[in-house]
Amino acid sequence: MFDTIYSQVGAAVGVVVVAFAFLKGDEPERVGGAVYALAALAALLVQDDAGLYGPQWGLMAVDVVTLAAWAALAWKSRRSWPVWASALQSLIVMTHVLTLVDVRPPIVAFYAVINLANYGVLLALALGAAHAWRDRRALGLE
Numbered sequence: 001m002f003d004t005i006y007s008q009v010g011a012a013v014g015v016v017v018v019a020f021a022f023l024k025g026d027e028p029e030r031v032g033g034a035v036y037a038l039a040a041l042a043a044l045l046v047q048d049d050a051g052l053y054g055p056q057w058g059l060m061a062v063d064v065v066t067l068a069a070w071a072a073l074a075w076k077s078r079r080s081w082p083v084w085a086s087a088l089q090s091l092i093v094m095t096h097v098l099t100l101v102d103v104r105p106p107i108v109a110f111y112a113v114i115n116l117a118n119y120g121v122l123l124a125l126a127l128g129a130a131h132a133w134r135d136r137r138a139l140g141l142e
Contacts, residue, residue: 010115014040017122017129025129026136028077032085032125035073039066060096067093070121081128088120 014036021033039062046058067089074082095113098105136142 021129024133026132029129084124
């Protein structure tokens with residue numbers, strides 16, 4: 001998994017954003033950080049590096065459960081960033097659905113959509129934590 005510089009940089013960005021969410025975010029941001037971290041670890045465990053063609057059932061299951069978690073967080077939270085994270089996660093799930101209905105997108109496009117949407121989820125989480133941190137500082141709580 002971490003054999004390319006791209007994957008190493010992506011993992012480092014994920015760790016930094018999740019740590020920022022845990023350290024400076026409120027409860028929704030901490031839950032979001034935990035959702036992202038658990039999904040990333042689960043994806044590492046279930047991915048099939050040998051299967052380049054066809055659906056990746058394990059990753060699809062992880063992404064569907066992650067979408068459900070983001071949707072639940074968006075439903076219960078009064079913040080706007082979980083809605084964006086849910087929307088980007090639904091884009092990831094739809095890329096899996098495309099392979100199920102045999103549309104056969106190029107594999108490079110499949111991975112590009114998933115990676116860029118994951119960066120979008122991280123951006124939404126980081127912005128949510130930054131807004132929570134800014135609000136606490138404005139109230140003088142920090």
